[in-house]
Amino acid sequence: MTADTSPRTPATEDGRSLAERHDVLLLDLDGTVYLGGQVIEHAPEALDRAARAGSHPMYVTNNASRSPADVAASLTGMGIAATAEDVLTSPQAAATMLAETHPAGAKVLVVGAPFLADSVAAVGLTPVRLVADEPVAVVQGHSPDTGWRNLAEACIALRAGADWVACNVDSTLPTDRGLLPGNGAMVQALMAATGLRPRVAGKPARPLLDEAVRRVDGSRPLVVGDRLDTDIEAGVAAGMPSLLVLTGVCTAAGLLAAGPAQRPSSVALDLRGLLDPDRAVALDGAAPADGWAVTLDGSTLVLDRGDREPHPDPDVDALRALGALTVAAWESGATAVRAGSSAAEPVLRRWDLD
The missing domain is CATH 3.40.50.1000 (HAD superfamily/HAD-like)
Structure with missing residues (x-):
């Protein structure tokens, strides 16, 4: 059986990036913007560009012990422009x-x-x-x-x-x-x-997200985070589209196994996916082929190179393969994966799916 599982990049619908299509970004902090107290690579530039594209970064955190001013000061110290009004806590x-x-x-x-x-x-x-x-x-x-x-x-x-x-x-x-x-x-x-x-109040319940959107008078929010069981589940509960970034907790295997209540609309390597269509893949609909094909052999997903040339950036190529596997896993319920050819083997190793 061959499944039509190839994902599309978020910009193919209307030519605009995620940041351009959403007026507020509801951003998790640890694992999304910083990790272990250190800013994640590319985050400051991506968030600055997103703001200039018209998408207001709003940092929503379950942390109940730090004030918005303290959080904003930490972000500023990492090179990310933020004020206390840009932070909402549980x-x-x-x-x-x-x-x-x-x-x-x-x-x-x-x-x-x-x-x-x-x-x-x-x-x-x-x-x-x-x-x-x-x-x-x-x-x-x-x-x-x-x-x-x-x-x-x-x-x-x-x-x-x-x-x-x-x-x-x-x-x-x-x-x-x-x-x-x-x-x-x-x-x-x-x-x-x-x-x-x-x-x-906090994630995965929706009040924190609803209050954040209300405070900035947003109408087209995007939830952005690294955890399925808090960030993404909150987005699903609130009926808001979500972007999973692979810079924190969630693994490729976890994404494939996600149930309906924890499935993101898109997945990205990091926050650059907000602006660069190559670095984010949509998971919520049918899509044209993008270089990878997934077939179902019994209860195993088989990844193989499709009829297109690989993307010149190996990370982007691997992300597209993960997108194809994710759509197939959600459609079929299968989560076991194997390579259909030597071309797929390094990609599965990249995502620890081998």
């Missing part, structure tokens, strides 16, 4: 959710960092730390200082009927020491103790 989105459902001045018990309390105060609510203050809601975000006593206060408030909003439910937090417990781990502790579930 505490801000959580505070907005609470302000929409509770009257001005209502007391909210804060479990998290000082910036979370500041976010609550900024929307006209009153942050408190003790259940004796009779809060009507609990808001929970990551803080390395959260302990049993903080969770106990929240537990009592929740059992008494308080509303509950979690900034995010990331179970782990990446650090220079590896993955450590994230806010989601603390949220799980309260879920176990109360039998309740919170409303969630």
Whole structure:
């Protein structure tokens, strides 16, 4: 069986790049713009060009412990122009959710960092730390200082009927020491103790993205990130197109195995895909041949060179092959891959699919 799986580049629909077709970019940070505190190659130039093309970079992060000003200062130090207004964090989105459902001045018990309390105060609510203050809601975000006593206060408030909003439910937090417990781990502790579930502001829930679009009055957003289970899933949940960049967490194998709720509209090697059509491949529709063919042999995808010459840039050629494999995998449900000829072998090695 031969599948029509060749992807198209994003610009072939109307000749415009992704940056030109979207008025706001909802950008993840770690793994997308920087990695381990170091800016990812090509990111500053790509984001500058995207802004000049008319696409407003908006940095949306689940991080609940750093203020927008701190994030913007870090980006500026990496050579990326950003102000606090260009950054939206999950505490801000959580505070907005609470302000929409509770009257001005209502007391909210804060479990998290000082910036979370500041976010609550900024929307006209009153942050408190003790259940004796009779809060009507609990808001929970990551803080390395959260302990049993903080969770106990929240537990009592929740059992008494308080509303509950979690900034995010990331179970782990990446650090220079590896993955450590994230806010989601603390949220799980309260879920176990109360039998309740919170409303969630951050990715993969959609409130963070919706609030970011509202703040810049955008109408054609593009979600950009490196994780399927947060960035891309949030885009799918919000009904927004998304671009997966292969500079962080997601692997080629992970992309092939992605379920419908975590499938990006396009994939790129890095943020240059926002502007260079060769460096991004669309995954959401039929497309003309682009140099690679994929057939299905039982439950195995077989990659082979098609009837076109390879792209002169090996990375671009490999990206197009990955796009063809991805479309075929999503269509067929197969994720096992093998080379149909010697031409495909180095490409599969490039993506660790051999």
